Amino acid sequence: MRAVATTTLIKGARSTRSTIALKLLMAASGIVFILFVLVHMYGNLKAFSGELAYNEYAEHLRTFGEPYLPYGGLLWILRVVLLGSLVAHVGSAVALSMRAHAQRPVKYAVKKNKASSLSSRTMRWGAVALLLFVVWHLLQFTIVKINVGAGGQAAEVTENPFRLLTAAFQPEQWWMVVIYLLAMLALAFHLHHGTFSAIQTLGFTNTAESRARARVAGWVVAIVVAGGFSLVPLFTVFGVIS
Amino acid sequence: MKLTLKIWRQANASEKGALKTYELDGVSSDMSFLEMLDLLNEQLLHNDEEPVAFDSDCREGICGMCSLMINGEAHGPEVTTTCQLHMRSFKDGDTITIEPWRATSFPIVKDLIVDRSAFDRIIQNGGYISANTGSAPEANSVPAPRDKAMRAFNTATCIGCGACVAACPNGSASLFLGAKITHLGELPQGQPERYSRVQSMVGQHDAEGFGGCTNIGECAAACPKEIPLDVISQLNKDLRKSMILG
Numbered sequence: 001m002r003a004v005a006t007t008t009l010i011k012g013a014r015s016t017r018s019t020i021a022l023k024l025l026m027a028a029s030g031i032v033f034i035l036f037v038l039v040h041m042y043g044n045l046k047a048f049s050g051e052l053a054y055n056e057y058a059e060h061l062r063t064f065g066e067p068y069l070p071y072g073g074l075l076w077i078l079r080v081v082l083l084g085s086l087v088a089h090v091g092s093a094v095a096l097s098m099r100a101h102a103q104r105p106v107k108y109a110v111k112k113n114k115a116s117s118l119s120s121r122t123m124r125w126g127a128v129a130l131l132l133f134v135v136w137h138l139l140q141f142t143i144v145k146i147n148v149g150a151g152g153q154a155a156e157v158t159e160n161p162f163r164l165l166t167a168a169f170q171p172e173q174w175w176m177v178v179i180y181l182l183a184m185l186a187l188a189f190h191l192h193h194g195t196f197s198a199i200q201t202l203g204f205t206n207t208a209e210s211r212a213r214a215r216v217a218g219w220v221v222a223i224v225v226a227g228g229f230s231l232v233p234l235f236t237v238f239g240v241i242s
Numbered sequence: 243m244k245l246t247l248k249i250w251r252q253a254n255a256s257e258k259g260a261l262k263t264y265e266l267d268g269v270s271s272d273m274s275f276l277e278m279l280d281l282l283n284e285q286l287l288h289n290d291e292e293p294v295a296f297d298s299d300c301r302e303g304i305c306g307m308c309s310l311m312i313n314g315e316a317h318g319p320e321v322t323t324t325c326q327l328h329m330r331s332f333k334d335g336d337t338i339t340i341e342p343w344r345a346t347s348f349p350i351v352k353d354l355i356v357d358r359s360a361f362d363r364i365i366q367n368g369g370y371i372s373a374n375t376g377s378a379p380e381a382n383s384v385p386a387p388r389d390k391a392m393r394a395f396n397t398a399t400c401i402g403c404g405a406c407v408a409a410c411p412n413g414s415a416s417l418f419l420g421a422k423i424t425h426l427g428e429l430p431q432g433q434p435e436r437y438s439r440v441q442s443m444v445g446q447h448d449a450e451g452f453g454g455c456t457n458i459g460e461c462a463a464a465c466p467k468e469i470p471l472d473v474i475s476q477l478n479k480d481l482r483k484s485m486i487l488g
Contacts, residue, residue: 009367013445019414019454020444020481096412096454103346103413103453109248109261110314110339114409115463121411123456197457203479206472 019099020201022092027198029085029092034195034221036082037187041228047241048231051162058161090131097124119193119222126186133183140168149173169236180233188226195221243269243329246337247282249294255349261339271330275318276301276308278329279340295353301325303466306401309408310354311341316405316464323403323466343408347415347451360450361402361418368442369422371431384430394428397421399467409464412453417461419447420473423480437484444481 015021046057064074113121140146141164149167151157157167169177196218205211235241244267252259266282273281276298283293299307303326312318318327332338340354348356386394398421406417423440426432432439455474462471 009363010442010445010449013442013449015441015444015481015484018441018444018481019448019452020478021485023454023478024482096456099451100412100414100453103451104344104411105346106344108311108314108341108344110341111311112314114315114460116458116460120456120458193458200457200471200475201455201478203475203477203482205475206479208470208472211472211475 019096022096023201025088026092026096027201029089030194030198032081032085033089034191034198034225036078037191037225037229038221041225044229044232047162047165048235051160054162054165055160090127093124093127117193119189120197122189123193126190129186130183130190133179133186136179137183141165148176165232166236166242169233171237174237177233177237181230184226184230187229188222191225192218192222194218243271243332243334243336245269245278245332245335248337248339249354250341251292251294251353252342252350254352259350259353261341269329271328271332273329274301274325275310275312275327275329276325295351295355297355298325304401306403309343309356309403309405311339311343311408313339316343316408317403317466321466321468323401326466343404345404345407345413345452347413348404348407356404358402358404360452361404361415363450364415364419364443364446365402365422367446368435368439369426371426372435373431386430390428394425397425397428397469397473400425400465400469401467403466405464405466406461406469407452409460410453410455411458411460412456413451414455414461415447415450415452416455416474416477417465417469417471419443420475420477421469424473424476427476427480436480437487440477440480441484444477 043057043061046054061075062072066073069077119126140148141161145153145158145164147153147157147164147167149170149172151163151167157163167173169180196214199205199214199217200211205214232241244265247264247266248261249264250259251262264282264286266278266285269278269281276296279294279296286293297307297309299305301308303323306323308317308324310317310324312324312327317324319331320327342348342350342354343356343358345356347360348358351357400418400421402418404415404418407413407415410416422443426439427436457471457474459471462469
């Protein structure tokens with residue numbers, strides 16, 4: 001799939017090897033992420049029910065499906081699916097953006113954007129920002145369990161999901177709240193265009209009405225997910241969740 | 243009207259090009275954009291300079307030959323072709339930047355002229371129906387539903403000018419491709435080759451080096467024939483189905 005101009009006609013082209021197939025892969029993996037963030041956001045709201053309920057929910061995620069699944073089995077299945085989706089999503093994005101750059105090596109001196117949304121124009125750099133955030137987020141709450149607040153790396157904080165969460169968003173760590181809110185803004189942007197784009201790539205927007213509905217879906221997913229996620233750090237820093 | 247024109251000058255495909263500034267006086271607001279360039283070329287010839295090379299043919303907005311990126315907009319500020327754009331859309335004293343379509347698949351021939359034969363090859367690779375020629379068949383023997391016929395006619399207005407590629411940050415020809423796929427795919431006559439068509443046309447599109455679509459909508463906004471973005475959805479749907487149907 002190299003970007004080379006040709007003077008010959010291509011015979012036996014396979015649809016599975018096309019740029020549209022790459023886009024379909026991006027759309028399908030993107031939908032996996034949309035479903036994941038919806039469930040993840042909903043689960044986070046358990047923080048409003050207090051320490052006991054939140055920690056019980058965290059433990060329940062590990063015992064889910066027992067004895068059919070081993071302890072933590074569901075989480076490992078999810079991790080494999082998410083990692084696979086990430087490889088597919090980022091891999092296609094890199095391949096497609098390399099094609100795009102090869103197609104326009106000389107930029108326009110003047111170029112106006114007439115129809116594209118800000119969110120659609122920030123997909124690539126916004127994605128890089130999100131990826132960096134996800135790396136930090138996983139280090140902070142899953143892999144290393146970095147406590148930036150009071151109590152340091154003591155086990156009673158790091159092994160208590162609720163305390164690890166609340167310690168991260170205390171007023172003294174206001175900058176952590178800012179990082180998370182900025183990341184949610186980036187996520188909202190990415191979801192706003194990404195949701196619409198996935199629906200269009202899958203070929204479900206064949207009329208003006210269905211296209212308008214897909215745009216509304218983009219707004220709804222972006223606001224519900226980013227808004228829902230932002231509630232927990234905001235209500236923690238203002239002392240409602242404690 | 244007096245104008246300052248910044249025009250891309252490039253001797254041929256291999257030379258490096260640059261924007262060159264020209265002052266042009268005596269432009270009438272009733273002139274078309276191409277007539278304004280004709281006036282500039284007369285001035286250049288008078289001064290023994292090389293005239294600016296640009297594409298044009300019918301000058302009626304139906305052939306798809308004219309192009310030009312005008313102040314960062316394909317075919318300029320109005321929803322029409324450059325030949326049907328008039329100088330009344332500009333003001334006295336304006337500076338107008340004129341560039342060629344920029345895409346590796348549309349190599350520059352000279353100045354503002356690009357080679358759009360990549361589009362011809364996409365059409366050659368499936369953008370047709372195979373029908374026996376001879377006497378015209380009875381019109382009512384193959385009924386076509388009205389809404390499908392209207393969609394086919396509306397998308398058949400694509401003149402292949404390449405504005406969609408020029409406006410797209412990825413240099414994708416998806417709107418052009420989608421217009422052809424929808425035009426032929428909506429009609430009964432297009433059905434037998436529907437899925438092999440989408441495979442070979444997309445294959446040619448990719449082999450020509452055009453980029454992938456990111457569904458941002460700049461193409462539809464630039465299209466002088468107002469081809470809507472939903473043709474790209476149709477293209478995606480037909481390609482997706484072709485994966486299963488072979």
